[in-house]
Amino acid sequence: MSDNSPVLPGPNNQPVVGAGEAVVDPEPRPFRRSFTAAYRARVVAEYEAAPHGSKAAVLRREGLYRSQIRKWTTARDAVTRGALAPRRPHRAATGGKDDPGRLRAENQRLTRELAESAAVVEIMGKLQGLLEHISESTDAPTSSTKR
Template identity: 45%
Template sequence: MTKSTGKVPFRTLEEKLWLLEKYEAAPHGSKGAVLREHGISANAIRVWAYARDHGEFAATPTGKRSSRDGVMTPRRQSAEIVRLRRELARAQADQEILKAALESAGKAHALLEKLAESAEPAPLQTLSEKKQSRDSSPTD
């Protein structure tokens, strides 16, 4: 066994992504062997996975995009699914409220039409019609 110098080796973004891939692909029970083989801790893997899943590995310092852009991990997919389900539930609730409001508005409109019809006086005449009716009416 080699003695640790306490110095953490520098790992490039590509190395970190490769190690994450290798660690995640390892079957249950042999993940620790991958960590020991490469001298990394489980915490480092968690930090790298978090950074990858939250887009912190999106671009390298040189401005080049990583080869894993657009790839969603299972954890990130699950979080996205939960978020989308919540958003869908909110939209469905809003839709139900809008349907009820539209139905109420339709009923109110129909009621107002009925009230207007029953309370409507004789049709209004225009000024020219009134003048014609006055002129054509027999004078006593």
């Protein structure tokens, strides 16, 4: 067997390797980056100081997105105003499942739909009665002629 022969899969589709060879994972699992406050402040300051045409170069060099810079700038501005950093609102504060205003609006919507459905059923009943009346009045025996 030569050194450049293909490696065939063994049990469980794992490649069979020789006794001193190790299998290296070609793509390690990605991990979520975290940024310190000092790093964020430095990058935001550098981004804001960059001339109009080179702001994207800062983002590319740092591997960041414009949305991240926007969030970091908003948080920095909130802290300088004396407010706490903006946080996602709590679920109960934004009108959760049992919010009275939302439930009231949903009740009104469902009441309107029920009234519309009742009107449609009433019209369909009247139409059926009219069609039956028409068919009874036209049920006179007709003479059939062959041609």
